[in-house]
Amino acid sequence: MAGASWKLPKARMVGPPFFSRNQISTALHQMAVLLELSGANMFRTRSYQNGSRLIGSLSQDLGELVASGELFELKGIGKGLGSAISQAVGEGKWPEDWVDLHENTPAGLIEMLGIPGVGPKKIKVLHDELGVLSVADLQESCVKNEVAPMKGFGAKSQQRILDGIDLLARFSARRRLDIGLRYGQTFLSMIAKLAGVERAELAGSARRRRETIGDLDIVAAVQPSDVEMVTNAILSLNGIADVKGAGDSKVSVILDTSIFEGGFSLGHLDPNVLDAIGGESYEQLESGGTIDAQVRLVPPHVFPFTLAYFTGSKEHNIRMRQVAQDKGLKLNEFGLMPETELTGLDAAATSLPALDEAEIYSHLGLQYVVPELREDIGEIEASAAESLPELVTLSEIKGALHNHTTLSDGDASLEQMADAAQRLGWKWLGIADHSPTLTIANGASADDLLSQHATMQEYNSQWKNDGVDFKLFSGVESDILENGKLDHPDDVLSQIDYVVASVHAMGRWRSRDESQNTEDLLKCLDHPATTVLGHPTGRILQGRDGYEVDLHTVLEYMSEANNDGTLKAIELNASPYRLDLDWRFCKRAKELGVPVVINPDAHSVKGLGDIDYGVMIARKGWLERNDILNTLTAESLSGRLVG
Ligand code: DGT
Ligand code: CA
Ligand code: CA
Ligand code: ZN
Numbered sequence: 001m002a003g004a005s006w007k008l009p010k011a012r013m014v015g016p017p018f019f020s021r022n023q024i025s026t027a028l029h030q031m032a033v034l035l036e037l038s039g040a041n042m043f044r045t046r047s048y049q050n051g052s053r054l055i056g057s058l059s060q061d062l063g064e065l066v067a068s069g070e071l072f073e074l075k076g077i078g079k080g081l082g083s084a085i086s087q088a089v090g091e092g093k094w095p096e097d098w099v100d101l102h103e104n105t106p107a108g109l110i111e112m113l114g115i116p117g118v119g120p121k122k123i124k125v126l127h128d129e130l131g132v133l134s135v136a137d138l139q140e141s142c143v144k145n146e147v148a149p150m151k152g153f154g155a156k157s158q159q160r161i162l163d164g165i166d167l168l169a170r171f172s173a174r175r176r177l178d179i180g181l182r183y184g185q186t187f188l189s190m191i192a193k194l195a196g197v198e199r200a201e202l203a204g205s206a207r208r209r210r211e212t213i214g215d216l217d218i219v220a221a222v223q224p225s226d227v228e229m230v231t232n233a234i235l236s237l238n239g240i241a242d243v244k245g246a247g248d249s250k251v252s253v254i255l256d257t258s259i260f261e262g263g264f265s266l267g268h269l270d271p272n273v274l275d276a277i278g279g280e281s282y283e284q285l286e287s288g289g290t291i292d293a294q295v296r297l298v299p300p301h302v303f304p305f306t307l308a309y310f311t312g313s314k315e316h317n318i319r320m321r322q323v324a325q326d327k328g329l330k331l332n333e334f335g336l337m338p339e340t341e342l343t344g345l346d347a348a349a350t351s352l353p354a355l356d357e358a359e360i361y362s363h364l365g366l367q368y369v370v371p372e373l374r375e376d377i378g379e380i381e382a383s384a385a386e387s388l389p390e391l392v393t394l395s396e397i398k399g400a401l402h403n404h405t406t407l408s409d410g411d412a413s414l415e416q417m418a419d420a421a422q423r424l425g426w427k428w429l430g431i432a433d434h435s436p437t438l439t440i441a442n443g444a445s446a447d448d449l450l451s452q453h454a455t456m457q458e459y460n461s462q463w464k465n466d467g468v469d470f471k472l473f474s475g476v477e478s479d480i481l482e483n484g485k486l487d488h489p490d491d492v493l494s495q496i497d498y499v500v501a502s503v504h505a506m507g508r509w510r511s512r513d514e515s516q517n518t519e520d521l522l523k524c525l526d527h528p529a530t531t532v533l534g535h536p537t538g539r540i541l542q543g544r545d546g547y548e549v550d551l552h553t554v555l556e557y558m559s560e561a562n563n564d565g566t567l568k569a570i571e572l573n574a575s576p577y578r579l580d581l582d583w584r585f586c587k588r589a590k591e592l593g594v595p596v597v598i599n600p601d602a603h604s605v606k607g608l609g610d611i612d613y614g615v616m617i618a619r620k621g622w623l624e625r626n627d628i629l630n631t632l633t634a635e636s637l638s639g640r641l642v643g
Contacts, residue, residue: 006102006110008027008094008098009026009241009243010243011088012092012235012236015089017066018089018091020238021062022240024085024089026258027098028051028052029049032045032048032049033113037120037123038124047081048081051077051081054074054077071085106133106134108133108134108137109123109127111135114285115138115164116164116278117161117164118164126150129150139165143162145158160281163278163281167282167285170543171289174213174214174542175212175291176213176542176576177206177209177212178613179291180205180213183216183259183291187218187237187255191234192220194230195226195230195233196226197220197221198223198303199220199303200218201219202216204216204311204312205313208311208372209371210620211583211617212542215291215292215293215294216255216291217311219296219298219303219310220295221303222300223300227248230297231248231251231297234251234253239255239260240253240259241254241255249297249298250295250296250297251294251297252292253293253295254291254292254293257286265287266282266283267607268411268606268607269577270409271441272441273577276544277540277542277543302335304354304355304359305335305351306333308360309332310333313374313375315376316369316374316375316380320380323365323366324336329363329364330347331360336360337351367382367384367388369383370619372619373388373620389622390624391622391623392615392618392625393619394615395425397426397611397615397630397631398630398631399473400426400430400597400602401432401473401571401597402432402532402571402573403429403599403601403602404431404477404601404603407431407448408433408438408443408477409434409441409603410433411604412604414472417602420608421608422470424608424609424611426470427469427471428472428634429471429473430472430474430475431473432475432476432498433452434477434479435477435478435486435487435488437479446488449496450495453474453496456473457474459472460472469634470634473638475497475531475532476488476493477502477534478499478500480524483523484519484520484521484523484525484526485523485524486499486501486524500534500571500599501525501527501530501532502534503521503535506547509538510545510546510547514550517547518550518553518554521536522557525557525561528566530568531567531569531641532570532571533569533570533571534571535573535578535601537551537581537582538580540578551581555570555588556592558570558592559592559594562594563593567595567640570594572586572617573599574598574600581596584621585621586622587621596623597629598630599614
């Protein structure tokens with residue numbers, strides 16, 4: 001995570017150049033920060049900072065600039081910095097004083113840099129005056145109210161530091177799926193393009209589409225004679241903040257946001273979500289974030305086995321090994337072979353052949369299991385019985401019901417949202433803006449809601465006349481109030497197409513117990529206008545836990561209503577910050593016959609694209625086309641929404 005990689009980058013094995021532009025820029029930036037921490041004078045600090053920026057944005061080749069001596073002619077590179085950079089790039093050696101400064105700075109001070117809003121200047125003061133040497137020390141000082149009285153801090157600043165420490169702790173272990181995939185797919189495509197790499201795939205939890213990712217795992221097929229070349233090429237890629245290890249079959253690195261050529265930003269967020277996840281500090285934390293990645297290099301004939309092994313899950317692998325054992329075979333990352341004395345790649349020479357993962361499953365008498373399902377929650381049994389689900393695909397999605405416009409807190413108009421949905425190839429779009437109680441999200445009045453409904457009807461007749469196969473559905477995202485009540489009078493609700501009922505008063509709901517919350521949800525579901533239960537637990541991944549609720553009971557209750565012919569659907573909120581309904585409950589909803597609707601909860605045109613994450617999680621939750629409302633035609637959906 002932020003601040004994890006504060007060693008000086010390791011030199012390439014061959015050179016010059018021994019360091020890339022990116023590595024030199026990073027090292028200069030680190031020096032600037034360490035100098036500031038040590039109390040060096042401002043001019044010295046600034047020259048390193050400027051040098052970092054300058055080298056980072058060079059258009060010329062740094063190796064050539066060093067070789068020709070032209071480096072010294074660059075404005076802003078003085079004699080001292082110029083010699084230091086030349087020595088590093090030309091000889092692979094960092095200047096001694098750089099190494100000393102890195103070694104002599106207490107690790108705890110660097111760890112503190114990861115706290116949003118806390119920079120080197122503040123850390124130096126805290127260290128000098130309070131003797132603070134680690135994040136834990138700082139937290140203790142704040143709790144004891146020692147920080148607030150200090151000059152330049154104050155009570156607000158002390159609280160911000162405490163919040164920042166909390167945020168740092170939450171982000172230090174895992175990253176959300178969207179962030180993990182962004183790093184993973186970028187790094188994978190760089191590796192796949194390298195000479196000597198015959199195939200490469202993302203493995204691990206990212207390939208299985210878990211909602212959060214610990215580290216990235218990549219498997220690459222490389223001929224043994226090319227391994228050294230490929231290893232060196234990987235280590236020279238942009239975006240590597242540090243190398244943890246590089247052996248003859250595995251490269252472990254730490255990636256940072258410099259891997260993203262177009263820079264790193266988060267886009268327009270639902271203000272509720274942003275608030276729960278740390279506000280402005282959050283973007284700063286993600287931008288300064290890192291993720292670990294391990295790349296395994298294996299001979300091409302071994303690739304499918306290694307890919308399957310490192311895709312996991314561990315639980316799925318264990319079951320697979322048992323199936324193999326029952327057939328007198330041994331399954332591992334190198335192959336599927338008869339029991340043998342040999343180990344590792346030597347044993348692999350006796351393996352049954354497999355060109356892809358499907359052949360491994362087939363050798364074991366199993367139907368191919370897609371990565372999303374490999375969690376040992378019934379997929380092995382279903383595979384053996386050839387009854388695996390035919391999972392929904394993105395191309396089957398025809399629309400979604402929960403989206404916002406400028407009528408409440410979205411940043412696109414109704415027209416822009418409809419246009420964007422058509423460009424996605426959708427056949428219909430549901431708009432459900434916030435209801436009046438949610439003032440922070442600019443909840444719309446009944447009059448405004450009904451007038452937007454009328455506008456949608458006009459568009460619908462126009463499209464019908466013009467033969468355009470597209471329809472708008474008008475809903476509302478109604479807050480669930482005291483006793484499960486909805487936020488508009490019945491005569492208003494009965495005029496629109498549907499209601500997405502969701503909880504937003506998180507403080508109140510989180511302070512109550514499970515039975516109270518569950519009871520209120522059931523009451524709300526009793527209302528004839530309630531069609532969809534929105535983000536059913538209110539969790540924000542890495543932001544806050546949801547309120548306590550017995551989802552089994554809720555789903556069973558919804559199941560009864562559906563059996564009686566009343567449509568009560570549960571939302572799978574597709575925002576990568578939510579992914580709520582959890583995939584583990586998707587499978588339960590399916591078993592109970594409760595329809596799921598995947599909703600991007602889009603607050604912008606771009607937000608509609610979050611449907612991708614929703615489909616990933618729906619697949620992970622075993623859902624098929626018929627389990628999901630999004631795959632209905634506009635006509636069938638109209639039929640389901642009536643009555
Ligand atoms: P993560 O990184 O925590 O999000 O989760 P994974 O699933 O990516 O786990 P990771 O990175 O520790 O290992 C990648 C895969 O390698 C894992 O899903 C299954 C396989 N694997 C790792 N260690 C073991 C093990 O001890 N036994 C078995 N059977 N498989 C393992
Ligand atoms: Ca992993
Ligand atoms: Ca791993
Ligand atoms: Zn909502």
